[in-house]
Amino acid sequence: MSDAIDLTQERRKYTPKADLDEVRRNYDYDMEKFLTYSSTRDINPDPAALTSYLVSAYHSLEKGLAMEVPKAGFGLRKIRPILAAIAELESSGKASVATRGARGCMRAYVQYHDDRGLPLPIEVETELRALVAGMGAADYPGGSITLNRKEIEEATLFDYDRFIQTRCSVRHFTGESVSPEDIKKAVQRAIKTPRTCNREMRRVYAAYDPELRNYLLSYHNGNRGFGHKLGAVLVVTVDLREFDMIGERNQGWIDGGLFAMSLVYALHAGHLGTCMLNWSEDYVRDQRLRDAFQIPDHEIIITFIGVGHLPESFEVAASPAPSADEVLSIIAVRPSGS
Ligand SMILES: Cc1cc2nc3c(=O)[nH]c(=O)nc-3n(C[C@H](O)[C@H](O)[C@H](O)COP(=O)(O)O)c2cc1C
Structure with a gap:
């Protein structure tokens, strides 16, 4: 019979140990990158960060347009920052798919209200109408699109x-x-x-x-x-x-x-x-x-x-996978106090 192997030792060879300092250095490396380049701690002045902000801001309006029953004047809080971000990016030569998408969304927002005879929020109506004047749906798609089940x-x-x-x-x-x-x-x-x-x-x-x-x-x-x-x-x-x-x-x-x-x-x-x-x-x-x-x-x-x-024929690892029952379960509510 062969000598028993020390499985813990074998496992350690496979996955070298990291001491706490090393773990921290690695997390710090990731954290430093995230804090330096995201706008979490300080707003990153890079136009790419502003572009990203613009996309998430106008996305909340396009989501609104895709709701079953959008409310008149929804998303008001986001409109001024969206208009300001479009203006800043366009005036600094940073127009992109994001500024076009934002314009398209604003156009669809105005159209949504006009088609239903709903009032636009008074605080932003003049600026909004000025932005979308002359913008056609073909050149500035946006807002929502219709899908159907048959498709x-x-x-x-x-x-x-x-x-x-x-x-x-x-x-x-x-x-x-x-x-x-x-x-x-x-x-x-x-x-x-x-x-x-x-x-x-x-x-x-x-x-x-x-x-x-x-x-x-x-x-x-x-x-x-x-x-x-x-x-x-x-x-x-x-x-x-x-x-x-x-x-x-x-x-x-x-x-x-x-x-x-x-x-x-x-x-x-x-x-x-x-x-x-x-x-x-x-x-x-x-x-x-x-x-x-x-x-x-x-x-x-x-x-x-x-x-x-790909060659005509070749081997792949069988890689057996578990059944859905091992992956899927009903989430349980934790009893209070446990
Ligand atoms: C993020 C990721 C990284 C992977 N890295 C490697 C790798 O470096 N070398 C390799 O041969 N296979 C690699 N794989 C492939 C996995 O071994 C493989 O996906 C798994 O065994 C399931 O098999 P299948 O992809 O054939 O379904 C990787 C898979 C993932 C998801």
């Missing part, structure tokens, strides 16, 4: 189970390069992923050239045996300037993770193989990557994604 039923008439069950983390690739157009198409599709308050804070960096790919992957653990056959490597990041509340301190990881998943599905729909490549790294390695590549300090790195062309 959704038709759009989902495909074998969803087969689609998701054939998406596996792939670790065999032909070695052919992946075209930037295919990646761009997938990124465009992934942008449809939900995002908090409609702020698009996700960014993607791509490496196609084999030399660049190898250099990028030399900073990554977890691609051994297949990294050199990848046709592209993507780095998904999130811009911290988009956030302004302490409650959002972890929001970037959520929005970024959702986006990464959509991107993987979009690439799967484009017949490309993918493998998420973790960026579960401490601050030293995170900083080392940033020293080697131009990833702005105001972005956090969510994950890498390896992408490549």
Whole structure:
């Protein structure tokens, strides 16, 4: 019989211990970034932060327009800041999809009231009408759009189970390069992923050239045996300037993770193989990557994604998964006093 192994020792080898100081240094690194670049402690003067503010502010009005029964004059508190943010961004040459979206939303807000003969809030009526004068719905879409159930039923008439069950983390690739157009198409599709308050804070960096790919992957653990056959490597990041509340301190990881998943599905729909490549790294390695590549300090790195062309037939890890019963339960109310 073989000697019993010390399982605790083995586990420690696998996951090296971090003492409390190291834990703190890592949390401090994340916290410092969040506090420096978000508008939680001080308002970040960067136009990107103002743009983000504008999007969340006008989003509360577009949500109002999509309610079953919007109230006349709703969202009044947000209108002046929205108008001021549009003016500041446009006058400083920072017009973007956000300022156009905000204008579109304001146009729809006015139209909503006019179509129903409802009064606009008197405090902002003159400014609002001045802003939207001459703005057509075609050039400034916004507000709400109509979906119908039939459209959704038709759009989902495909074998969803087969689609998701054939998406596996792939670790065999032909070695052919992946075209930037295919990646761009997938990124465009992934942008449809939900995002908090409609702020698009996700960014993607791509490496196609084999030399660049190898250099990028030399900073990554977890691609051994297949990294050199990848046709592209993507780095998904999130811009911290988009956030302004302490409650959002972890929001970037959520929005970024959702986006990464959509991107993987979009690439799967484009017949490309993918493998998420973790960026579960401490601050030293995170900083080392940033020293080697131009990833702005105001972005956090969510994950890498390896992408490549599929061979005719290949093995994937079976990766058995638990049943829904192990994941799903009814939430229970905690008895008072417990
Ligand atoms: C964020 C994230 C990071 C991952 N990192 C790696 C990695 O570095 N290397 C790897 O081979 N697989 C990686 N994976 C793939 C997982 O091992 C895989 O998703 C899991 O076993 C389930 O298998 P499936 O993707 O084939 O369904 C990662 C997955 C996620 C979600």
